[in-house]
Amino acid sequence: MSAVLRHLERLAQGFLGLVLIAMVLLNVGNAAGRYLFGRAVPGADDILLYSMVWLVFLGLILVTARRRHLRLDLVERLWPGRGRALQRLLIDLLLALLCGYLALQSLAVVQRLGAIGQTSIATGLPMAWVHAGLLIGLALTALVAALQAAQTLWTLLRGKVPA
Amino acid sequence: MTWVLILLPLALFLLGVPVFALLLAAAGVTVVFFLPMPPIALHQVLFGGIDKYALLAVPFFVFAGELMGRGGIADRLVDWVLSLTGRLPGSLGIATVGTSTLMGAVSGSSPATVAAVGRSLYPSLSERGYAKGFSLGLITSSGSIAIVVPPSIAMILYGASAEQSIPRLFQAGLLPGLLIALAMASYILVWAKGRDLGDRGRFGLAQVIQASRRAWAALLMPVVVLAGIYLGWFSPTEAGGVACLYALLLARLLYRSLTWRQVLESAGEAALLTAQILIIVAAAGVFSWILTVQGVPQALVQGIIGLELSAPLFLFLVNLLLLGIGCLLDPTSAILVLTPLLLPLVLHLGIDPIHFGIIMTVNLSIGMFTPPFGLNLFVAQSTLSPDLAAIYRGILPFLAIQLICLAAITYLPAISLVLS
Numbered sequence: 388m389s390a391v392l393r394h395l396e397r398l399a400q401g402f403l404g405l406v407l408i409a410m411v412l413l414n415v416g417n418a419a420g421r422y423l424f425g426r427a428v429p430g431a432d433d434i435l436l437y438s439m440v441w442l443v444f445l446g447l448i449l450v451t452a453r454r455r456h457l458r459l460d461l462v463e464r465l466w467p468g469r470g471r472a473l474q475r476l477l478i479d480l481l482l483a484l485l486c487g488y489l490a491l492q493s494l495a496v497v498q499r500l501g502a503i504g505q506t507s508i509a510t511g512l513p514m515a516w517v518h519a520g521l522l523i524g525l526a527l528t529a530l531v532a533a534l535q536a537a538q539t540l541w542t543l544l545r546g547k548v549p550a
Numbered sequence: 551m552t553w554v555l556i557l558l559p560l561a562l563f564l565l566g567v568p569v570f571a572l573l574l575a576a577a578g579v580t581v582v583f584f585l586p587m588p589p590i591a592l593h594q595v596l597f598g599g600i601d602k603y604a605l606l607a608v609p610f611f612v613f614a615g616e617l618m619g620r621g622g623i624a625d626r627l628v629d630w631v632l633s634l635t636g637r638l639p640g641s642l643g644i645a646t647v648g649t650s651t652l653m654g655a656v657s658g659s660s661p662a663t664v665a666a667v668g669r670s671l672y673p674s675l676s677e678r679g680y681a682k683g684f685s686l687g688l689i690t691s692s693g694s695i696a697i698v699v700p701p702s703i704a705m706i707l708y709g710a711s712a713e714q715s716i717p718r719l720f721q722a723g724l725l726p727g728l729l730i731a732l733a734m735a736s737y738i739l740v741w742a743k744g745r746d747l748g749d750r751g752r753f754g755l756a757q758v759i760q761a762s763r764r765a766w767a768a769l770l771m772p773v774v775v776l777a778g779i780y781l782g783w784f785s786p787t788e789a790g791g792v793a794c795l796y797a798l799l800l801a802r803l804l805y806r807s808l809t810w811r812q813v814l815e816s817a818g819e820a821a822l823l824t825a826q827i828l829i830i831v832a833a834a835g836v837f838s839w840i841l842t843v844q845g846v847p848q849a850l851v852q853g854i855i856g857l858e859l860s861a862p863l864f865l866f867l868v869n870l871l872l873l874g875i876g877c878l879l880d881p882t883s884a885i886l887v888l889t890p891l892l893l894p895l896v897l898h899l900g901i902d903p904i905h906f907g908i909i910m911t912v913n914l915s916i917g918m919f920t921p922p923f924g925l926n927l928f929v930a931q932s933t934l935s936p937d938l939a940a941i942y943r944g945i946l947p948f949l950a951i952q953l954i955c956l957a958a959i960t961y962l963p964a965i966s967l968v969l970s
């Protein structure tokens with residue numbers, strides 16, 4: 388199971404890498420088009436911005452899965468072993484609760500934007516799709532954090548210390 | 551409500567909760583329990599926090615830094631700097647400072663600079679008789695110059711947060727960065743005199759020419775990026791894209807040091823680093839919005855006005871605050887949380903916001919290697935030596951030098967503003 392998850396993580400990271408490379412090409416192509424052909428790529432700035440929003444919130448899922456968030460790690464340095472496991476459990480539960488709550492707010496926004504049919508002026512993209520990046524990123528981050536909390540709790544209940 | 555906005559984030563921070571989560575938790579609790587507004591506003595402000603064109607430069611410069619680090623470009627820069635400093639006492643130490651400054655002008659990332667320069671130079675420093683603590687302290691502290699010399703991710707974030715010109719910030723950072731590099735190199739020169747270090751070679755024009763031929767394309771990169779911005783060819787965001795493409799062409803086609811698979815891995819890693827940084831940007835946007843709605847910056851300004859502080863005294867106190875926070879918090883989080891609070895005071899006291907951006911960046915760059923929690927300390931620990939105590943001892947003289955430079959940069963605004 389964990390091998391499958393690791394494979395999925397690598398695939399997801401590769402996908403995000405491809406998105407970033409595409410963003411670089413669009414960004415440079417936009418600047419080059421301005422000089423070489425006298426016109427920029429239509430809607431390029433909007434596409435780049437919306438791609439960045441998706442990149443950040445999809446990346447949030449992986450950063451959470453790998454516990455790579457920026458934070459102070461004083462407690463686990465002072466209190467290793469079981470103390471660190473309890474701290475992880477608390478943090479994962481907080482992340483699950485917080486991101487789950489925010490995902491519900493995002494769902495409400497995406498539904499409203501979908502209902503009124505708002506689109507981006509420059510690209511014509513439905514804004515519901517753009518904002519759905521937050522919904523998907525936050526909901527899956529909540530799920531990942533909840534699974535991590537359950538895994539830590541299960542390990543602790545068996546009298547072991549998580550790695 | 552003060553406890554929600556001050557004590558709750560502080561407690562969560564000390565507990566080790568991720569910075570983005572503690573900012574969102576404080577904002578969420580305030581909106582749900584204390585403010586008469588619908589909670590879907592949290593989504594709108596979270597989205598608005600990163601829906602900013604200037605922030606697009608962040609993923610691009612992070613990706614460029616990854617490509618430079620993995621593509622072996624640092625090694626060529628090291629050889630080039632060494633060919634120039636070979637006849638000076640402490641030439642290898644001076645080359646460490648020079649290479650860190652050049653890497654900063656390419657990648658804008660301090661931890662990446664410590665890792666790349668450290669891996670290249672730490673073994674040589676040890677072989678030539680430099681004390682372990684000195685070498686570790688030198689590499690760890692000189693990496694901090696990377697976020698002061700342009701282009702700098704910290705300055706992009708300050709510019710976006712304070713609504714200041716990023717090209718002007720880049721220009722303003724050049725002399726302070728060089729001042730710090732020069733001060734550190736001068737110290738090494740004095741320190742090395744009379745010591746029997748086996749790194750003093752002969753200066754040979756042939757050596758310089760050979761190293762320059764190997765490194766010319768890497769040396770041209772900061773020139774292309776910075777000249778492009780200052781000559782108005784492209785915006786800082788587009789410069790980030792150009793930096794990526796340039797590094798990619800260099801590593802893939804000219805040096806053939808990366809495979810396409812490694813390029814994709816670099817891009818994936820850069821995407822994760824981007825998410826790590828920009829999720830805090832988004833969360834800090836929500837937290838700043840709550841502070842503004844609650845009138846905290848205005849109350850703070852009124853409170854400080856009541857104290858009748860002069861601008862120099864205010865800057866002294868702010869330096870103490872930023873140095874303290876810099877030891878605990880990474881520059882990204884610190885800039886995004888503190889800029890909205892401090893900027894109104896800065897403007898009220900008539901301090902130039904560009905100058906203040908440089909003061910803030912230099913403070914936080916010092917924080918990156920200040921014990922106990924500066925990020926570069928742990929980068930050095932994981933990549934160079936597990937002996938954290940030796941690193942702590944080794945950084946002390948360099949910390950003193952950088953603090954003297956900070957005082958000069960704070961009280962002589964011309965150092966920052968003469969070029970901007």
